[in-house]
Every structure is written in C-alpha cells, then in structure tokens.
Amino acid sequence: MAEHSHAHPDNPLKYYIGVFTLLLVMTGLTVFVAKYDLEHIWPPLNIIVAMTIAVIKATAVVMIFMHVRWSSRLTQLIVVSGIFWLIIMLAFTVSDYYTRGGWPTTLGQ
Amino acid sequence: MPEQASSFALEYDLFYLFLIALTTFFTIGISAAAVIFLIKYRRRSQGEVPEQIEGDMRLEITWTVIPFLIAMFIFAWGAKLYYQMYTDPKDALEIFVTGKQWMWRAQHPDGQREINELHLPLGRRVKLTMTSEDVIHAFYIPAFRTKTDVVPGRYTTTWFTPTRTGTFHLFCAEYCGTQHSGMIGKIVVQDYSDYQAWLRGAPKEMTPAEAGQKFFTSLACNNCHKDQDAGRGPSLAGQFGSDVKLENGSTVKMDEAYIRESILNPGAKTVLGYPHIMPTFQGQVTEEQVAMIIQYIKSIGPKQNEAVAKPAAAAPAGQPAAKPAAAQPTGTTAKPVAQGEQPKQN
Amino acid sequence: MATEVMETTESRVNYLNNGTTVKSWLLTLDHKRIGLLYLFSISFFFAIGGIYATLIRLELITPQGDLLTPEMYNRVFTMHGVIMIFFFLIPSIPAVLGNFLLPLMLGAKDVAFPKLNLLSWYIFIIGGCLMLYTMLSGGIDTGWTFYPPYSSIYSNSQVTIAGVSIFITGFSSILTGLNFMVTIHTMRAPGLTWFRLPLFVWAHYATSLIQVLGTPVIAITVLALAFERTLKIGIFDPKLGGDPVLFQHMFWFYSHPAVYIMILPSMGVISELIANMTRKRIFGYNFVAFSSLAIAVFGFLVWGHHMFTTSQSMYTGMVFSLISYAVAIPSAIKTFNWTATIYKGSVSFDTPMIYALAFLGLFTIGGMTGLFLAALGLDVHLHDTYFVVAHFHYVMVGSAVIGYLGGIHYWWPKITGRMYSEFLGRISAVIIFIGFNLTFLPQFVLGQLGMPRRYHAYVPEFQVLHILSSAGASILAVGFTLPVIYLAWSIKYGEKVGPNPWMASGLEWQTSSPPPTENFTYQPVVTHEPYEFENVEEIKQARQAELQRA
C-alpha cells in the first residue's frame, strides 16, 4: 500500500548503540549545564539549552529506535503533524498571555 | 434594536445591519437558486441522466475570492470597533466594580458606593476597572453594546461614553451559578445637574484613596514603605507607572496588577536590592481593599507634586466632556503616564 | 464507480438475520451491527436531550421563572447541552452512518480494527451510564462549558462524575476516529484511489483527524478539573494561584474543532444526497474534498473566538478573528458547489432531497451568523446572548441534525432493506423545517436585544419572542417524533427494496439490501470515477425500459 521511502539497514544494531551512547552523553551534558546559572546571562538561556538537548535526544529516539528514518511517508507525516499541532496549541495560547501587557505579572495572588 | 445609549452604539448598529443585509442576500440567493433549479430541472423520467459538468475554474475562483474579500472587510470593521472598545480612553471617570455571587458593587472616585445600580453622567467618558470576589461574571449593558468578563484574580477594564439619559439594563452575562439571572441591575444616566445632585445625596464615605491610606496605615505597610527609601522596603511615593528593576534582572512596570500581586503574592517578583521580607496579605484584605490601596499608591504618584489623596484621574467627577463625538479614544499606545493614564491590563 | 461483478438477487443471509440472539448483537464485530447499536444508543440520548429542551422552552414561556427553581433550570440546560453534544451529535453521523457505510464505500469487509470498534461502543456506553448516573443523582449546573472556578469550587453538583464520564466518552470518539483513519488509509478496494472516494469518505477523514488531535486535549482538561475539584489543587482556581482563562484555552482548543466534528460528516452526507438525488457529479469535486481538510486544519486555529470578552489579549483576539474568517471560506466554497450541482441536474423530490435543501438554506443562515460572532466588535455585544444560542442551533440542529436525518432516510433502505412512507417522510421534513425556524429565528432577535443566555428568569419585554420560540419548539417536537414512528413501522411493514432503490452510484448500492455480513460476496474492483451515473446499472435498465415503451 504505502511506499517505503528507505529500506531497513541490514544491521541496525550499530545505529542502536550509537543512539544509546548519544542519549547517555546528552543526559550527562544536560545535567552538567543545568548546574550553571545561565539565567544571569540571559533569562531564558537555561531552558533553551535544556530543551535543545531534549529535542536532539527525542529526535534520535524517533528516527532510529522508532524507525521513522526508514518508515513510510505516511508515518513521517503523522510524526510531523503531531509536533505541528502541539506547537499550534502552545504558540497561540502563549501569544495571548504574552501580548496581554501584564504578563507575567497579572496572575497570582 | 435596543436603545442606542453609548458612543459605540451607532457604529455597532450600522455594522449589524450591514451583516443582516449580507446574510439575507446570501440566504435568499442560495435558497432561490436551489428552489428554481429544483423546479426547472426536476426529474422527468426514471432513466434520465443529465449531462455531467465537471466544474469550472473561473467560477471556483470567483466564489472563493469574493467571499474572501467580503470576509476581510467584515474582519477589519469588527477589529476596528473592538480596538476602540478595548483601548483605554483619556481623562475618563474611573469607577471600580466588583462582581460577587450574585450582585454588583460599584465605587465612585469620590467615595460613593452603590449596589446593583450605577449612576453615570451623560457625555462623560467612563472607565470601569473590575474584578470578582468569586467566580467569573460579565458586566453587560446592552444599550451601550459593551460587555467584559469580570475575572477573579485579575483586573479587566472597559469603557464607554453614555450618550442618552435614562435607565438601562445591567445584566450578568457569564454564567455564575444559581442566581445568575438575578444578577441584574440598573444603569442610570443623568445629565450634569441631576448627576451632581445624586453625587451629593448618595451615601458617601471616604474616597477610595483616602480609605486606601487608612488601610496602608492599619495594615502597617508604612512601617516598611516610608516616604524616602529609608524603610526596609522601597518607597512607593512617586513610583506609579515607572519601571521597577527586579532581582532576576528583568523590569516590570508598576501598574495596578503589579501592585495587587505585590500585596497578595509578594514572593512572585522581588525588587532588586531588597530582601524577601514582605509578608503576604492574602486572606487579610478583600479585593475592594486592595483596590483602595492601589488608588492610594496611585495618588502618591507619579511624582509628588500633585496633592496627596486625590485620585489620579479625578477631574471633578461628572463634568461633561466637550461632545460625545469627541469621546473617541486616542488610540495611541504610548500614552504619557503623567496624565493619569493607566496601562491596559486584562 | 462500478464493479466487475453485479449482484442482482438479494442474498439469503444478511447481517441482520445472521444470528439473532442478544449475545450475537452485544458481541458482534460487524461494523454494520455496531452502527446500529450506536443508532439505538444515541437516539435514546437524543430523546433525553429533547426532554430537557422541552423543559427549557416550557420554563421560558413566562418571564418570572415559575416552572422550575433556578437550581433545576441550570441543571436542565447544562444536561441538555452536555447530552446533545457529547452523547448525541458528536457520535451521530460518524458512529452510526460512518460505521455502517465506510467499509461498504471502500469495498472492504470491515473497518481495520473491528474489536476496537466494538470496544469504543462499550466505552461510549460506560460513559453514557455514568452520565445517566450523574443525571439521576442531581445532574450538573455548570453549563456545558464547565468554566472554573465555578465548576471546580463553587458548584454543588456532580461535576466530578460528569467530568469522568466525558473523559471516558472522549476515548470512544478517539478510537472511532483512529479506526476510520486507518481504514481509509489501508482498506480501500483495488482501484479506489483518493480521488475516486465518495465525498462522504473525505468528510469522515477530516472529521477523524479532528477527533484524534483534539479530543485528547479535552480529556486532559476535564481530568485536571476533576482533580482540582476532588483534591482541591489549584490548577485553575485563582485563589490557589491557578488561571481560569487557561482552562478556557484548553477547553476551546478542543471544543471549537469539535463543532466541525459535528458539521463535517453532515456536509459529507449532503454531498452524497445532492449528487445522487440530482444524478450529477458534484460540481468541483476536488474543491469540495479539499475544503473538508481545510476546515479541519484551520478549525484548530480559531478557538479564541469564544474568548473575545474573557480578558484575552486584544491582539490575539484579532488573530483568532482573522483566521475564523479564513475557515468560513471553505464552507462558502462547499455551499456554492452544492448549489451549482443542482443546476441542470435531474432532481428528484424524495425526502432526502428535501433535507438537503433545508440544509443549504439553514446552514447559510447558521454559518453567516457565525460571521457576526467572529467580528470582534459585534461579539462584544452578542457574546453569551441568545444570538449565540440561535447561531449554534442553526448549525447544530438546522444543519448537522438535518443532515443526519437526511442521511438516515437516504440509507434507510440499505440498512433495513425496507422503504418508509415517502408521504410521511416529506411531511415531517417540512414540519421540522417550519418548526425549526419558528423556534430559533426569534432567538436571533432576542440576542440582539440583549437577552443573555442561561437565564432562568428574564425581563418582561422579551416575553413575546420567547413565546414564539416555545411555540416553534412544540412543532419541532412533533417533527422529530414522526420519523421515529414511521421508520420503526417500516422495519416490519415497509415495502421491500432491491439493492439500489434510489438508482444511486456508489459501492454501497451494489451489494444487497441489507448487505451480507462481509459486505460483498466478491472483491469489488473500482474502475470508474465517483458519481458516474451513466454506469449505474439500474438507470441503464430504466432507460432501456423507457425506450422500449416509447
């Protein structure tokens, strides 16, 4: 039915080990970086670094462990649209709070 | 059409009628076309197969582009009206409103208070600052074509210029529980002399700013917040509207919402250079008292050249503005703070 | 579309008589039987919702609010809204007609996951039973929108159980959508390419997309609400640091797209009705097909138009308003294409066509009054008034339910193998049309005059219009009850029909009525475009017969 864009590699084990190592290293890195107060440089810097690392880790898992790199177009489309919809929800709601003028002050008692 | 009793009503009604006409046009057009086709091309024999028409690109484009243009026109008009309604006016009479299951309380700048009634002067811009003690309500005056939700935990504002004397309905439009439909009241618009007479006769207490000053002392705020930066907390005099540097490096403008948060949740943002010692007053003050303290802090700022204990925007209440037509909002965002403008927050 | 093999004789064994025990129904994996299970369940809920509607209209005849106490009235309109939306309209077309027809239209033996399909019916029933329990133990009084902090702190009603019930029912909707998407992707008959699909299938694909992407968000939202209420956690409660407006964002992120879950399948039905009742290929097939997808996608970007006065940022409000107009364009495209399809057709006056016509007019009114509400400055006045109530009844009752009824009438001979009384069919369609307009047209005026919604008592000047509306509702009730009677009657006494009584095109008409258990006795292969009426065997025969007579 759906065409496979890439064939599975003969020996995916070496990819698996590679991703596994990457994940461990990245975990160490994110803990290491979190020790430093980057917020003094720029308030959102800590979170940006942490999220960048998390996105790299997640991408690796999705692409290799979950075989999306070798999956059909349809699967890839589903993955992309999931991320896309999540971003829609976050972006529009945050835009409301952000342009209210008072945020983040207005809330909270 | 309900009565047109505010400066928004005329334009609103024109817009509404325009859309009614448009809807009628499309409804009749589509229905008539369908009925005519139905009769003209009714099935005449069982074996009939009509000539097939695949579609037509030019037609498709026409009926995509034309509705699109109409839609954009409607959007623009609606957005313009909305922008006027939600941009704060200059020199408005400021009234503070609280919603509470199931009644409305209003507090005038000179201290008059009312329940489920609101007296307003004709032709004067009026700005309402509102909050709720419990659930969400909505302050709705059909004759003025305005409605704004009253949300617990934050301030919302709305404004209008009454253009007709009389008594109008006030409804609560956001469902708020058992007596939602009983949370109604009267808006009484009076001309200058009647309004002044009402102001004199109405039960009058201290002005909000005076009352706020009283609370400022009785809650011992003044122990820490002195006139100069000599106290344990920052001086609040002359601060309203200015930017405050926070401990985490960002700045925030001192407006109503920020003061309110400082009182109820002082830990949320700490001023640079001061210790975290201010206690929370959560549970010790009501929303109305907070509002009064805010009025007081506003009254001692910006800059102390103005008389203390006079609300910032307290031009003699009820003085008619030049003309209702002049009551258009300025529409500028960069408003000089010194004129008693408050940044919008909702 | 046509198949290589034609079937003319009715098969002996069909899905209805293949096992008649209760167990054979309750454990069935046959999509057609599951569709019927849904039909009974949602009809039951529609009747309950209708009883609540009757109570609302009775109460509002007088301004004083003398029939019901305020507590009761609030529970009545809330239960009316909740039941009609979550337990009737959202499952209506997809779970009944979609379940029955999708595999038939795709030339498949069943949906991709038959067990999941049955499971989703059971989930629906569990959620429904919880809702009935909620109802019997006092109901809820929060409005169907459940806005906190009223719902989470102040209300004394069964909000937690109702929340759990909606949480559970949501999964039934998700699983149906998931099943349909997979079915449409993987189970199409050989030769059935995407652009040979009936528009009904396109509409269901778009609907499923919304169900799959939107419903989880409402699930987590009501779950959070239930936690807040039971454990007193400050998720949305401002007194504990939460934000009630965040709830509104999360609620409408689902509930706006949900209105397209209600209307898209109905649009799919209307496409089928108009094409087959006029014997014409839908004008601009591609435009109608893609506009379904456009509605589904853009529909996710406009939820803030329910929050124009709720202290949302003015700028975000403008963005939401702008995109609301973008989503109106695909609807306009569809409406114009349907009208153009009738042009130079061979139009029959049968009951389904009357419903289709009613849809065209009522949807135009309902949709265009949505444009009023999407206009920021107008919504300030109209928000939470009867104008909104009228708008959404025009789209939900006047369009979605009308489409559902049209579809039920159109596919009834396929489902049961019998025909209802055409005369009663037409009469009740007209009664519904008249009653409907009398009920809800006055409500537009009421809203514009400033009558807020969810009001148990109101100021006396609104009474005349309310009386008109209540009068209309009683006509409407008659109109909705009639089909229940004559359709039930036809199951036993209706005239038997062959595979294709309407001489319609589409794979579902090529198997016998009612269809056999695995739908086709052969593997259909599609070689034609959709809606090719020259190839419909019954029409060919009729033409032959006419030629001979002449």
Place this chain on the structure above:
Amino acid sequence: MAEHATHVEGLAHHFVSMEQQKEAGMVGMWIFLLTEIMFFGGLFLAYTIYRTTYPEGFLFGSHLLNVKLGGTNTVVLIVSSLTMAMAVYYSQKGDRKKLLAFLALTLILGLAFLGIKYVEYSTKIHDGLFPAAATWNPPSEGEHAIPVEKQQAVHVFLWIYFLMTGLHAVHMIVGAGILITLIIMAQRGKFTKNYNSPVEISGLYWHFVDIVWIFLFPLLYLTGYHFTPGGH
C-alpha cells in the same frame, strides 16, 4: 490483490493480506501516539504558562526534587529503550530466546523506574508536599523551609510535577502490562519471522513513553538545579 483462499497464520478475516494487516497496525499505533502527544500536550501547555507566571516558584519547587533519583531514572529509561529496540530486532530475526531475554530486561528496567518513582513520591508526600488540600503542609521552618510567600507558587509547580509524572507513571504501568503480555505470547511461540508486529508496535509505545520522560526530566528536575534558595 487476488483473493486469498488459504488461511494465513495470524491474518484476521477482514484483511486481504499480511502486509495490509501490518500496515494497518503500524499506522494505527502512530495515530494513537499522535493522540498521546496532544494528551500530554495539555499539561506541557499548563507548564509553559505557569512557569512564565511564577519563574521563581518554579526554581524553588524544582530545587525540591531529587536530581540523583531523577537522573538515575533517566538512565534506566534510556537503557530500557535500547533493550526494547533490541527485542524488536530479534523478533524480526525470529530469535525467540533473545527476544524473551530482552523483553524481560525491558520489563525489569521499567519496574525499577516505577520503584524509584515510588520512593520519590513517598518522600514528597511524607514532607507534606503533595499539593492536595488534605496533605499540603509544606515546612515553613527548618532546613527544607519554603518561605510563606513562595508556597503558592511552589504548590503550582508541585501539582504540575505530580500530574505530569503521575500520568507518565500510569503509562509506564500500562507499558509493563503490555510487556508481560508480549512475554507470555513469545513464550508460547506466537511470534515468527513473519508475524511480529505486536512486538514492533509495543516498541513504539515504549519509546514514546521514554521520549516524554526525556522532556520531563529537564523541565521538572533540572530547572532549579543551579538555584540556591535564600542565596543571591
């Protein structure tokens, strides 16, 4: 697609071919994961909004969490993702023994994760930090004191923590259930070189749950790692 007269092992009656069945299963699972993204998405939204509203409360609240335990759990999940991938690989090779071994390993790691989570939860509840009204009793004095004015913001952080990790833990429990089922099926020799899609599909679920944790760990545990309460 020709008629399949003969019955194929593992092929359900309504499918035409094995490929069709497998494709349906895969697409179905991915769409299910799509719904899962949106399900967690609601909480990520709440996190974003409240974190920006209460930046200091989040620093403070996050500081209360145990980075060592959270970090260990992160590693445990990463290893389990690897073993799950291996299990899928060997199921496709038709190697039943290795398949069983890796499934069991994955299950053990999953249970270890839940055990550590249990320890974390019980200390939090013991400290009066479970944000329900009945149990919320944050220490305002002593070593782990939370200043009174920070308590509300910390409350918000903690309910987000419990809701997100709780939902994640529920998914882990479901995952463990799935693994047990797979182990039983594998033991009975249900899976062959040609029929193994249940393993592959369950693998997708397991990896997804891992990904959620990849985000939860920095967002919840590491946010306040550099922060020293009281110090400036």
